[in-house]
Amino acid sequence: MGAAMARNLQRHLAAQKAPNMLYCNRTMSRGDALKPLGGVPEPSFERVVAECGIIFTMVSNDAIHNNLMTTALGHSSGLKNKIFVDCSTIHPHTVGFTATKLQERDASFLAAPVFGGHPIAVDGKLVFALGGPRRAADAVRPLIQDVMGRRVIECGEDATRASLLKIAGNIVTVNMMEAVGESQVFAERSGLGTGPMEELISEAFGAVAGGYSKRLTSGAYAPPLDSRPGFGVSLAIKDADHAFAMANEHKVELPGLQVAQDNMVAAREYAGECLDSSSMYGILRQKAGMEFWNEKSRKGN
Structure with a gap:
């Protein structure tokens, strides 16, 4: 970027x-x-x-x-x-x-x-x-x-306020990736299909959410090992850690972010560093009885 x-x-x-x-x-x-x-x-x-x-x-x-x-x-x-x-x-x-x-x-x-x-x-x-x-x-x-x-x-x-806003924004970002991943796993497992779900996500929830969906359906959540992820999973984990540190300081709970963080950490443990921040999708697939990789990800194509 x-x-x-x-x-x-x-x-x-x-x-x-x-x-x-x-x-x-x-x-x-x-x-x-x-x-x-x-x-x-x-x-x-x-x-x-x-x-x-x-x-x-x-x-x-x-x-x-x-x-x-x-x-x-x-x-x-x-x-x-x-x-x-x-x-x-x-x-x-x-x-x-x-x-x-x-x-x-x-x-x-x-x-x-x-x-x-x-x-x-x-x-x-x-x-x-x-x-x-x-x-x-x-x-x-x-x-x-x-x-x-x-x-x-x-x-x-106060420059720290800009940093704090970025961290707060990342709470929304990571939770949105988790929500899009959950909805796409539900759509695939139920037989609805990822295509109609992606169209709905893009039209009803905007280009950002639609872009996250495309990372999943295109396989970009787990790109080839000789490429660079759009935004590396370890960077997203680091950003979430900052949010948890600030939340702890101010006695705020972030349960949704914790779910997403756990899934990102599990994805990295399973598939290594060359993963996008949206790779919690792979873990959600596993939890639903599917392979971590979809047909367009690096081990599915």
Whole structure:
């Protein structure tokens, strides 16, 4: 998803005749599609920090985020007036710690997690939650609105609120995947069929729910081992863990999320890491007396 966002941002920069993007990734070849658009590869994140006034990051977990921020904070030339914009799903405590450390160096931190899958990112139609200092948010918003996203939800000057909104949104997302999976297993097992069920889901409950259904019926919940899942099951489990941590802190129960989490963990134990976040569907199939794999998944085709 980050690659699609970066392409849209670089297209915008080129159209505005602004300086080209410097991009960095652990696997630099994943940014090759940016080169024809004018993107400039830079293997050193420290060099990116030195050269850029606005630095977007999107990583898979809190530990990688912390490593990047440690690198940035160790930058010897200073960070004054630089703006860091993190689009990852990370814990609010991590966000708060990072914001404080950067503020001590006269830099700003914005939490800008995103809602939407890869196809939505390609179309530049993501929804962003944006939290952090107003001046920094005003500077960054034109790089998001109608560039990488269709909507920016303002979360105020406390960056942790954007992170909290993302975690709350993920509760809806994971529960919806579980509900779609349950309904499709019911439809198949009862003889109704997944086709009519998918049509109903799409028409009655919208494109997002319909997209989740297509992950199941297309077999994308368990893609080939030489491919990348749309959104890896371990990332979804990590996101759910953040929700449980915050719920425990505020004495809130999340029974629906617990069911979905248990099924995701069971799916990973059964079929390994190369699974989509919707792979709880495979466990639901097993519980209904069917194979984990449907005919279009990696072991069914």
